[in-house]
Amino acid sequence: MKGFIIHQLNNFYCIKDSDLFFLDQYLDESIARTLNCFKHLKNKYYSSDDINLLHSGQYFIFLYYLANTIYNYEIKEKENYRNYLSEARKICDKLYCLNxxxxxxxxxxxxELPEYFSVDHPVGSVIGRASIGSGFRFIQGCTVGGNNGIYPVIGNNVFMFSNSKILGKSIIGNNVLIGANCYIKDMKIQDNVMVFGQYPNIIIKENYNNKIQEMIGSHFQ
Structure with missing residues:
Protein backbone atom coordinates (compact mmCIF):
# COMPACT_ATOMS: atom_id res chain seq x y z
CA MET A 1 0.00 0.00 0.00
CA LYS A 2 2.78 2.44 0.89
CA GLY A 3 4.43 1.89 -2.49
CA PHE A 4 1.12 2.47 -4.27
CA ILE A 5 0.62 5.82 -2.52
CA ILE A 6 4.22 6.91 -3.07
CA HIS A 7 3.98 6.13 -6.78
CA GLN A 8 0.81 8.19 -7.12
CA LEU A 9 2.21 11.10 -5.13
CA ASN A 10 5.34 11.08 -7.28
CA ASN A 11 3.23 11.27 -10.42
CA PHE A 12 1.65 14.50 -9.21
CA TYR A 13 4.15 16.04 -6.81
CA CYS A 14 7.80 15.84 -5.85
CA ILE A 15 7.88 13.49 -2.88
CA LYS A 16 10.52 14.14 -0.20
CA ASP A 17 12.21 12.17 2.56
CA SER A 18 10.05 13.99 5.10
CA ASP A 19 6.93 12.76 3.29
CA LEU A 20 8.17 9.19 3.59
CA PHE A 21 8.84 9.71 7.30
CA PHE A 22 5.24 10.77 7.99
CA LEU A 23 3.83 7.96 5.88
CA ASP A 24 5.91 5.46 7.87
CA GLN A 25 4.79 6.99 11.17
CA TYR A 26 1.05 7.11 10.55
CA LEU A 27 0.17 4.59 7.84
CA ASP A 28 -0.76 1.77 10.25
CA GLU A 29 -3.02 3.95 12.39
CA SER A 30 -4.72 5.35 9.27
CA ILE A 31 -5.37 1.84 8.00
CA ALA A 32 -6.83 0.91 11.39
CA ARG A 33 -9.14 3.95 11.36
CA THR A 34 -10.29 3.08 7.85
CA LEU A 35 -11.03 -0.56 8.66
CA ASN A 36 -12.85 0.47 11.82
CA CYS A 37 -15.03 2.72 9.67
CA PHE A 38 -15.70 -0.13 7.24
CA LYS A 39 -16.62 -2.42 10.15
CA HIS A 40 -19.75 -0.34 10.75
CA LEU A 41 -20.89 -0.46 7.12
CA LYS A 42 -23.44 -3.03 6.00
CA ASN A 43 -22.41 -2.79 2.38
CA LYS A 44 -21.24 -5.71 0.25
CA TYR A 45 -18.59 -3.50 -1.39
CA TYR A 46 -16.83 -2.79 1.92
CA SER A 47 -14.87 -5.23 4.07
CA SER A 48 -13.42 -4.73 7.54
CA ASP A 49 -10.47 -6.94 6.55
CA ASP A 50 -9.00 -5.04 3.63
CA ILE A 51 -8.95 -1.73 1.74
CA ASN A 52 -9.58 -1.97 -1.99
CA LEU A 53 -7.40 0.76 -3.46
CA LEU A 54 -9.29 0.51 -6.76
CA HIS A 55 -12.64 1.22 -5.11
CA SER A 56 -13.05 4.99 -5.27
CA GLY A 57 -15.13 5.27 -2.10
CA GLN A 58 -12.79 3.12 -0.03
CA TYR A 59 -9.70 4.91 -1.31
CA PHE A 60 -11.27 8.31 -0.67
CA ILE A 61 -12.03 7.38 2.96
CA PHE A 62 -8.50 6.00 3.48
CA LEU A 63 -6.71 9.04 2.02
CA TYR A 64 -8.87 11.35 4.14
CA TYR A 65 -8.01 9.42 7.32
CA LEU A 66 -4.30 9.35 6.40
CA ALA A 67 -4.08 13.12 5.95
CA ASN A 68 -6.30 13.76 8.97
CA THR A 69 -4.22 11.46 11.21
CA ILE A 70 -0.99 13.25 10.29
CA TYR A 71 -2.71 16.59 10.85
CA ASN A 72 -4.03 15.60 14.29
CA TYR A 73 -0.66 14.43 15.61
CA GLU A 74 1.84 16.62 13.81
CA ILE A 75 0.01 19.93 13.41
CA LYS A 76 -2.98 20.20 15.73
CA GLU A 77 -1.39 18.49 18.73
CA LYS A 78 1.97 20.21 18.37
CA GLU A 79 0.43 23.67 18.24
CA ASN A 80 1.97 24.62 14.91
CA TYR A 81 -1.46 25.02 13.40
CA ARG A 82 -0.59 28.15 11.44
CA ASN A 83 2.77 26.97 10.15
CA TYR A 84 1.72 26.42 6.55
CA LEU A 85 5.31 25.75 5.50
CA SER A 86 5.86 22.85 7.89
CA GLU A 87 6.83 19.49 6.41
CA ALA A 88 3.80 17.86 8.03
CA ARG A 89 1.51 20.42 6.42
CA LYS A 90 3.06 19.76 3.03
CA ILE A 91 2.39 16.00 3.05
CA CYS A 92 -1.16 16.63 4.30
CA ASP A 93 -1.70 19.05 1.44
CA LYS A 94 -0.35 16.54 -1.07
CA LEU A 95 -2.65 13.80 0.21
CA TYR A 96 -5.63 16.18 0.21
CA CYS A 97 -4.93 17.25 -3.38
CA LEU A 98 -4.39 13.65 -4.47
CA ASN A 99 -7.71 12.67 -2.93
CA GLU A 112 -13.24 16.24 11.52
CA LEU A 113 -15.36 13.53 9.96
CA PRO A 114 -16.66 10.99 12.49
CA GLU A 115 -15.41 7.55 13.51
CA TYR A 116 -17.54 6.02 10.79
CA PHE A 117 -19.26 7.48 7.75
CA SER A 118 -19.90 6.42 4.19
CA VAL A 119 -19.81 7.79 0.67
CA ASP A 120 -21.39 6.57 -2.54
CA HIS A 121 -19.69 7.94 -5.69
CA PRO A 122 -19.15 11.32 -3.98
CA VAL A 123 -18.05 13.19 -7.11
CA GLY A 124 -18.70 16.92 -6.90
CA SER A 125 -19.30 17.01 -3.14
CA VAL A 126 -17.76 19.60 -0.79
CA ILE A 127 -17.86 18.94 2.96
CA GLY A 128 -16.75 21.88 5.08
CA ARG A 129 -15.89 22.45 8.74
CA ALA A 130 -19.16 21.37 10.31
CA SER A 131 -19.57 19.32 13.47
CA ILE A 132 -20.70 15.95 12.08
CA GLY A 133 -22.00 12.92 13.97
CA SER A 134 -21.42 9.24 13.31
CA GLY A 135 -23.26 7.46 10.54
CA PHE A 136 -23.02 10.44 8.18
CA ARG A 137 -23.59 9.49 4.54
CA PHE A 138 -23.42 11.60 1.40
CA ILE A 139 -23.42 11.03 -2.33
CA GLN A 140 -22.76 13.10 -5.44
CA GLY A 141 -23.03 16.87 -5.51
CA CYS A 142 -23.59 17.45 -1.78
CA THR A 143 -22.43 20.57 0.05
CA VAL A 144 -21.90 21.26 3.76
CA GLY A 145 -20.63 24.78 4.18
CA GLY A 146 -20.47 27.93 6.23
CA ASN A 147 -22.30 31.23 6.13
CA ASN A 148 -20.45 34.25 7.55
CA GLY A 149 -18.00 31.90 9.24
CA ILE A 150 -20.66 29.82 10.99
CA TYR A 151 -20.92 26.12 10.12
CA PRO A 152 -23.67 23.54 10.65
CA VAL A 153 -24.00 21.05 13.49
CA ILE A 154 -25.10 17.69 12.13
CA GLY A 155 -26.34 14.83 14.32
CA ASN A 156 -25.93 11.09 14.01
CA ASN A 157 -27.21 9.09 11.05
CA VAL A 158 -27.82 11.94 8.64
CA PHE A 159 -28.10 10.96 4.97
CA MET A 160 -27.62 13.57 2.26
CA PHE A 161 -28.99 12.64 -1.12
CA SER A 162 -27.68 14.01 -4.41
CA ASN A 163 -27.13 17.76 -4.78
CA SER A 164 -28.44 18.58 -1.30
CA LYS A 165 -26.97 21.44 0.74
CA ILE A 166 -26.67 22.24 4.45
CA LEU A 167 -25.30 25.72 5.13
CA GLY A 168 -24.65 28.22 7.87
CA LYS A 169 -26.20 28.15 11.34
CA SER A 170 -28.14 24.95 10.66
CA ILE A 171 -28.66 22.33 13.35
CA ILE A 172 -29.64 18.94 11.99
CA GLY A 173 -31.01 16.34 14.40
CA ASN A 174 -30.39 12.61 14.53
CA ASN A 175 -31.80 10.16 11.97
CA VAL A 176 -32.55 12.71 9.27
CA LEU A 177 -32.83 12.19 5.51
CA ILE A 178 -32.02 15.23 3.37
CA GLY A 179 -33.79 14.81 0.03
CA ALA A 180 -32.22 15.28 -3.39
CA ASN A 181 -31.72 18.95 -4.32
CA CYS A 182 -32.79 20.07 -0.84
CA TYR A 183 -31.31 23.38 0.38
CA ILE A 184 -31.16 24.05 4.14
CA LYS A 185 -29.70 27.30 5.51
CA ASP A 186 -29.71 28.64 9.09
CA MET A 187 -32.47 26.26 10.15
CA LYS A 188 -33.07 23.79 12.98
CA ILE A 189 -34.28 20.36 11.89
CA GLN A 190 -35.63 17.97 14.53
CA ASP A 191 -34.84 14.26 14.92
CA ASN A 192 -36.38 11.48 12.84
CA VAL A 193 -37.62 13.41 9.83
CA MET A 194 -37.24 13.63 6.06
CA VAL A 195 -36.54 17.08 4.61
CA PHE A 196 -37.35 18.35 1.12
CA GLY A 197 -37.50 21.64 -0.74
CA GLN A 198 -35.50 24.85 -0.88
CA TYR A 199 -34.85 27.40 1.85
CA PRO A 200 -36.99 29.09 3.10
CA ASN A 201 -39.76 26.84 1.76
CA ILE A 202 -38.71 23.63 3.46
CA ILE A 203 -41.03 20.64 3.71
CA ILE A 204 -40.53 18.37 6.72
CA LYS A 205 -42.16 14.95 6.93
CA GLU A 206 -42.21 12.69 9.93
CA ASN A 207 -40.54 9.30 9.87
CA TYR A 208 -43.08 7.72 7.56
CA ASN A 209 -43.35 3.93 8.05
CA ASN A 210 -39.94 3.82 9.76
CA LYS A 211 -38.28 4.69 6.47
CA ILE A 212 -35.29 6.29 8.14
CA GLN A 213 -34.61 3.32 10.41
CA GLU A 214 -34.91 0.99 7.42
CA MET A 215 -32.33 2.95 5.46
CA ILE A 216 -29.98 3.32 8.42
CA GLY A 217 -30.25 -0.37 9.19
CA SER A 218 -29.50 -1.27 5.60
CA HIS A 219 -26.23 0.69 5.57
CA PHE A 220 -24.82 0.79 9.11
CA GLN A 221 -24.61 -1.59 12.03
Whole structure:
Protein backbone atom coordinates (compact mmCIF):
# COMPACT_ATOMS: atom_id res chain seq x y z
CA MET A 1 0.00 0.00 0.00
CA LYS A 2 2.78 2.44 0.89
CA GLY A 3 4.43 1.89 -2.49
CA PHE A 4 1.12 2.47 -4.27
CA ILE A 5 0.62 5.82 -2.52
CA ILE A 6 4.22 6.91 -3.07
CA HIS A 7 3.98 6.13 -6.78
CA GLN A 8 0.81 8.19 -7.12
CA LEU A 9 2.21 11.10 -5.13
CA ASN A 10 5.34 11.08 -7.28
CA ASN A 11 3.23 11.27 -10.42
CA PHE A 12 1.65 14.50 -9.21
CA TYR A 13 4.15 16.04 -6.81
CA CYS A 14 7.80 15.84 -5.85
CA ILE A 15 7.88 13.49 -2.88
CA LYS A 16 10.52 14.14 -0.20
CA ASP A 17 12.21 12.17 2.56
CA SER A 18 10.05 13.99 5.10
CA ASP A 19 6.93 12.76 3.29
CA LEU A 20 8.17 9.19 3.59
CA PHE A 21 8.84 9.71 7.30
CA PHE A 22 5.24 10.77 7.99
CA LEU A 23 3.83 7.96 5.88
CA ASP A 24 5.91 5.46 7.87
CA GLN A 25 4.79 6.99 11.17
CA TYR A 26 1.05 7.11 10.55
CA LEU A 27 0.17 4.59 7.84
CA ASP A 28 -0.76 1.77 10.25
CA GLU A 29 -3.02 3.95 12.39
CA SER A 30 -4.72 5.35 9.27
CA ILE A 31 -5.37 1.84 8.00
CA ALA A 32 -6.83 0.91 11.39
CA ARG A 33 -9.14 3.95 11.36
CA THR A 34 -10.29 3.08 7.85
CA LEU A 35 -11.03 -0.56 8.66
CA ASN A 36 -12.85 0.47 11.82
CA CYS A 37 -15.03 2.72 9.67
CA PHE A 38 -15.70 -0.13 7.24
CA LYS A 39 -16.62 -2.42 10.15
CA HIS A 40 -19.75 -0.34 10.75
CA LEU A 41 -20.89 -0.46 7.12
CA LYS A 42 -23.44 -3.03 6.00
CA ASN A 43 -22.41 -2.79 2.38
CA LYS A 44 -21.24 -5.71 0.25
CA TYR A 45 -18.59 -3.50 -1.39
CA TYR A 46 -16.83 -2.79 1.92
CA SER A 47 -14.87 -5.23 4.07
CA SER A 48 -13.42 -4.73 7.54
CA ASP A 49 -10.47 -6.94 6.55
CA ASP A 50 -9.00 -5.04 3.63
CA ILE A 51 -8.95 -1.73 1.74
CA ASN A 52 -9.58 -1.97 -1.99
CA LEU A 53 -7.40 0.76 -3.46
CA LEU A 54 -9.29 0.51 -6.76
CA HIS A 55 -12.64 1.22 -5.11
CA SER A 56 -13.05 4.99 -5.27
CA GLY A 57 -15.13 5.27 -2.10
CA GLN A 58 -12.79 3.12 -0.03
CA TYR A 59 -9.70 4.91 -1.31
CA PHE A 60 -11.27 8.31 -0.67
CA ILE A 61 -12.03 7.38 2.96
CA PHE A 62 -8.50 6.00 3.48
CA LEU A 63 -6.71 9.04 2.02
CA TYR A 64 -8.87 11.35 4.14
CA TYR A 65 -8.01 9.42 7.32
CA LEU A 66 -4.30 9.35 6.40
CA ALA A 67 -4.08 13.12 5.95
CA ASN A 68 -6.30 13.76 8.97
CA THR A 69 -4.22 11.46 11.21
CA ILE A 70 -0.99 13.25 10.29
CA TYR A 71 -2.71 16.59 10.85
CA ASN A 72 -4.03 15.60 14.29
CA TYR A 73 -0.66 14.43 15.61
CA GLU A 74 1.84 16.62 13.81
CA ILE A 75 0.01 19.93 13.41
CA LYS A 76 -2.98 20.20 15.73
CA GLU A 77 -1.39 18.49 18.73
CA LYS A 78 1.97 20.21 18.37
CA GLU A 79 0.43 23.67 18.24
CA ASN A 80 1.97 24.62 14.91
CA TYR A 81 -1.46 25.02 13.40
CA ARG A 82 -0.59 28.15 11.44
CA ASN A 83 2.77 26.97 10.15
CA TYR A 84 1.72 26.42 6.55
CA LEU A 85 5.31 25.75 5.50
CA SER A 86 5.86 22.85 7.89
CA GLU A 87 6.83 19.49 6.41
CA ALA A 88 3.80 17.86 8.03
CA ARG A 89 1.51 20.42 6.42
CA LYS A 90 3.06 19.76 3.03
CA ILE A 91 2.39 16.00 3.05
CA CYS A 92 -1.16 16.63 4.30
CA ASP A 93 -1.70 19.05 1.44
CA LYS A 94 -0.35 16.54 -1.07
CA LEU A 95 -2.65 13.80 0.21
CA TYR A 96 -5.63 16.18 0.21
CA CYS A 97 -4.93 17.25 -3.38
CA LEU A 98 -4.39 13.65 -4.47
CA ASN A 99 -7.71 12.67 -2.93
CA UNK A 100 -9.50 15.57 -4.60
CA UNK A 101 -7.93 14.69 -7.97
CA UNK A 102 -9.04 11.06 -7.82
CA UNK A 103 -12.45 11.39 -6.15
CA UNK A 104 -13.44 14.88 -7.39
CA UNK A 105 -14.61 15.44 -3.82
CA UNK A 106 -13.34 18.21 -1.55
CA UNK A 107 -12.93 17.32 2.13
CA UNK A 108 -10.04 19.16 3.76
CA UNK A 109 -7.99 17.18 6.27
CA UNK A 110 -8.80 19.68 9.05
CA UNK A 111 -12.49 18.77 8.76
CA GLU A 112 -13.24 16.24 11.52
CA LEU A 113 -15.36 13.53 9.96
CA PRO A 114 -16.66 10.99 12.49
CA GLU A 115 -15.41 7.55 13.51
CA TYR A 116 -17.54 6.02 10.79
CA PHE A 117 -19.26 7.48 7.75
CA SER A 118 -19.90 6.42 4.19
CA VAL A 119 -19.81 7.79 0.67
CA ASP A 120 -21.39 6.57 -2.54
CA HIS A 121 -19.69 7.94 -5.69
CA PRO A 122 -19.15 11.32 -3.98
CA VAL A 123 -18.05 13.19 -7.11
CA GLY A 124 -18.70 16.92 -6.90
CA SER A 125 -19.30 17.01 -3.14
CA VAL A 126 -17.76 19.60 -0.79
CA ILE A 127 -17.86 18.94 2.96
CA GLY A 128 -16.75 21.88 5.08
CA ARG A 129 -15.89 22.45 8.74
CA ALA A 130 -19.16 21.37 10.31
CA SER A 131 -19.57 19.32 13.47
CA ILE A 132 -20.70 15.95 12.08
CA GLY A 133 -22.00 12.92 13.97
CA SER A 134 -21.42 9.24 13.31
CA GLY A 135 -23.26 7.46 10.54
CA PHE A 136 -23.02 10.44 8.18
CA ARG A 137 -23.59 9.49 4.54
CA PHE A 138 -23.42 11.60 1.40
CA ILE A 139 -23.42 11.03 -2.33
CA GLN A 140 -22.76 13.10 -5.44
CA GLY A 141 -23.03 16.87 -5.51
CA CYS A 142 -23.59 17.45 -1.78
CA THR A 143 -22.43 20.57 0.05
CA VAL A 144 -21.90 21.26 3.76
CA GLY A 145 -20.63 24.78 4.18
CA GLY A 146 -20.47 27.93 6.23
CA ASN A 147 -22.30 31.23 6.13
CA ASN A 148 -20.45 34.25 7.55
CA GLY A 149 -18.00 31.90 9.24
CA ILE A 150 -20.66 29.82 10.99
CA TYR A 151 -20.92 26.12 10.12
CA PRO A 152 -23.67 23.54 10.65
CA VAL A 153 -24.00 21.05 13.49
CA ILE A 154 -25.10 17.69 12.13
CA GLY A 155 -26.34 14.83 14.32
CA ASN A 156 -25.93 11.09 14.01
CA ASN A 157 -27.21 9.09 11.05
CA VAL A 158 -27.82 11.94 8.64
CA PHE A 159 -28.10 10.96 4.97
CA MET A 160 -27.62 13.57 2.26
CA PHE A 161 -28.99 12.64 -1.12
CA SER A 162 -27.68 14.01 -4.41
CA ASN A 163 -27.13 17.76 -4.78
CA SER A 164 -28.44 18.58 -1.30
CA LYS A 165 -26.97 21.44 0.74
CA ILE A 166 -26.67 22.24 4.45
CA LEU A 167 -25.30 25.72 5.13
CA GLY A 168 -24.65 28.22 7.87
CA LYS A 169 -26.20 28.15 11.34
CA SER A 170 -28.14 24.95 10.66
CA ILE A 171 -28.66 22.33 13.35
CA ILE A 172 -29.64 18.94 11.99
CA GLY A 173 -31.01 16.34 14.40
CA ASN A 174 -30.39 12.61 14.53
CA ASN A 175 -31.80 10.16 11.97
CA VAL A 176 -32.55 12.71 9.27
CA LEU A 177 -32.83 12.19 5.51
CA ILE A 178 -32.02 15.23 3.37
CA GLY A 179 -33.79 14.81 0.03
CA ALA A 180 -32.22 15.28 -3.39
CA ASN A 181 -31.72 18.95 -4.32
CA CYS A 182 -32.79 20.07 -0.84
CA TYR A 183 -31.31 23.38 0.38
CA ILE A 184 -31.16 24.05 4.14
CA LYS A 185 -29.70 27.30 5.51
CA ASP A 186 -29.71 28.64 9.09
CA MET A 187 -32.47 26.26 10.15
CA LYS A 188 -33.07 23.79 12.98
CA ILE A 189 -34.28 20.36 11.89
CA GLN A 190 -35.63 17.97 14.53
CA ASP A 191 -34.84 14.26 14.92
CA ASN A 192 -36.38 11.48 12.84
CA VAL A 193 -37.62 13.41 9.83
CA MET A 194 -37.24 13.63 6.06
CA VAL A 195 -36.54 17.08 4.61
CA PHE A 196 -37.35 18.35 1.12
CA GLY A 197 -37.50 21.64 -0.74
CA GLN A 198 -35.50 24.85 -0.88
CA TYR A 199 -34.85 27.40 1.85
CA PRO A 200 -36.99 29.09 3.10
CA ASN A 201 -39.76 26.84 1.76
CA ILE A 202 -38.71 23.63 3.46
CA ILE A 203 -41.03 20.64 3.71
CA ILE A 204 -40.53 18.37 6.72
CA LYS A 205 -42.16 14.95 6.93
CA GLU A 206 -42.21 12.69 9.93
CA ASN A 207 -40.54 9.30 9.87
CA TYR A 208 -43.08 7.72 7.56
CA ASN A 209 -43.35 3.93 8.05
CA ASN A 210 -39.94 3.82 9.76
CA LYS A 211 -38.28 4.69 6.47
CA ILE A 212 -35.29 6.29 8.14
CA GLN A 213 -34.61 3.32 10.41
CA GLU A 214 -34.91 0.99 7.42
CA MET A 215 -32.33 2.95 5.46
CA ILE A 216 -29.98 3.32 8.42
CA GLY A 217 -30.25 -0.37 9.19
CA SER A 218 -29.50 -1.27 5.60
CA HIS A 219 -26.23 0.69 5.57
CA PHE A 220 -24.82 0.79 9.11
CA GLN A 221 -24.61 -1.59 12.03
Missing amino acids: KAFASCDVYYEV
